[in-house]
Amino acid sequence: MPKMSLTHFEASILFALLTSIVLGIVTKKTDRERLRYGLYCFGCFVFAMFALSWLMYLGHG
Amino acid sequence: MATKSNAAAPAAVKPTPVEVPDVPVSKWLPPVLLGWLIPGGGHFLLRKHARGGLLAFAVIFMFLSGIMMRGATFQKPFFDMMDSQQPVDLLTKVINTGGFIGNIMTGLPYLMTAWFSYDQPDVAGHVHDYGTKFLVAAGLLNILALVDVFEIATRKKD
Numbered sequence: 001m002p003k004m005s006l007t008h009f010e011a012s013i014l015f016a017l018l019t020s021i022v023l024g025i026v027t028k029k030t031d032r033e034r035l036r037y038g039l040y041c042f043g044c045f046v047f048a049m050f051a052l053s054w055l056m057y058l059g060h061g
Numbered sequence: 062m063a064t065k066s067n068a069a070a071p072a073a074v075k076p077t078p079v080e081v082p083d084v085p086v087s088k089w090l091p092p093v094l095l096g097w098l099i100p101g102g103g104h105f106l107l108r109k110h111a112r113g114g115l116l117a118f119a120v121i122f123m124f125l126s127g128i129m130m131r132g133a134t135f136q137k138p139f140f141d142m143m144d145s146q147q148p149v150d151l152l153t154k155v156i157n158t159g160g161f162i163g164n165i166m167t168g169l170p171y172l173m174t175a176w177f178s179y180d181q182p183d184v185a186g187h188v189h190d191y192g193t194k195f196l197v198a199a200g201l202l203n204i205l206a207l208v209d210v211f212e213i214a215t216r217k218k219d
Contacts, residue, residue, distance in 0.1 A: 001129055002129055003130075004126060004130050004188075005130075006130070006191065008187060011130075011187075014126060015191075015194075015195065018119045018122060018123045018202070019198070021115055021116075021119040022116060022119050022202040022205055022206065023205070025112050025115055025116060025206075025209065026116075026205045026208065026209040029218065029219060
């Protein structure tokens with residue numbers, strides 16, 4: 001099995017993408033709603049990622 | 062006055078009964094079991110091919126990413142903890158048990174790693190650590206997929 005070496009950012013984006021796909025599929029009833037909710041979740045993940053990263057950067061001093 | 066207060070009493074409001082569709086176990090158990098064993102398999106059995114394909118991709122790709130990042134599985138720490146004569150603290154028990162449940166809910170991909178003796182030691186490093194989380198998260202996503210299969214099979218959802 002090949003080895004995968006990702007940065008924090010890449011691993012977080014991959015996690016956000018795959019989780020958003022599942023959340024979009026299982027929570028909504030129409031395909032349009034699923035797509036919108038999946039994109040919304042992905043956006044929330046990315047926003048939280050940047051917000052927490054800045055918070056940790058500024059909090060670290 | 063007394064009549065007025067009686068009319069406003071909360072006991073007068075009858076709760077509407079929740080309608081539970083009467084679906085036999087034989088209808089929903091096979092897709093749920095198949096969905097556990099093969100991520101997305103339950104959706105395929107219920108002829109929801111597009112959703113099944115996407116769920117299979119997401120869960121299996123997340124699991125394989127975890128393996129390729131050399132993440133640790135919780136099989137050995139879990140069984141060591143069960144056999145241990147030493148007292149194990151509550152946090153360790155919660156982490157190991159939760160991790161083991163997360164791992165085993167991936168189904169066949171996880172069972173194959175156990176059969177092929179995948180045994181990654183727990184080492185320091187962010188990639189390895191992400192791998193461990195990816196392996197558990199794959200199982201948790203599969204649980205969500207199983208709930209979806211159950212709802213489709215019991216006709217609560219299309």
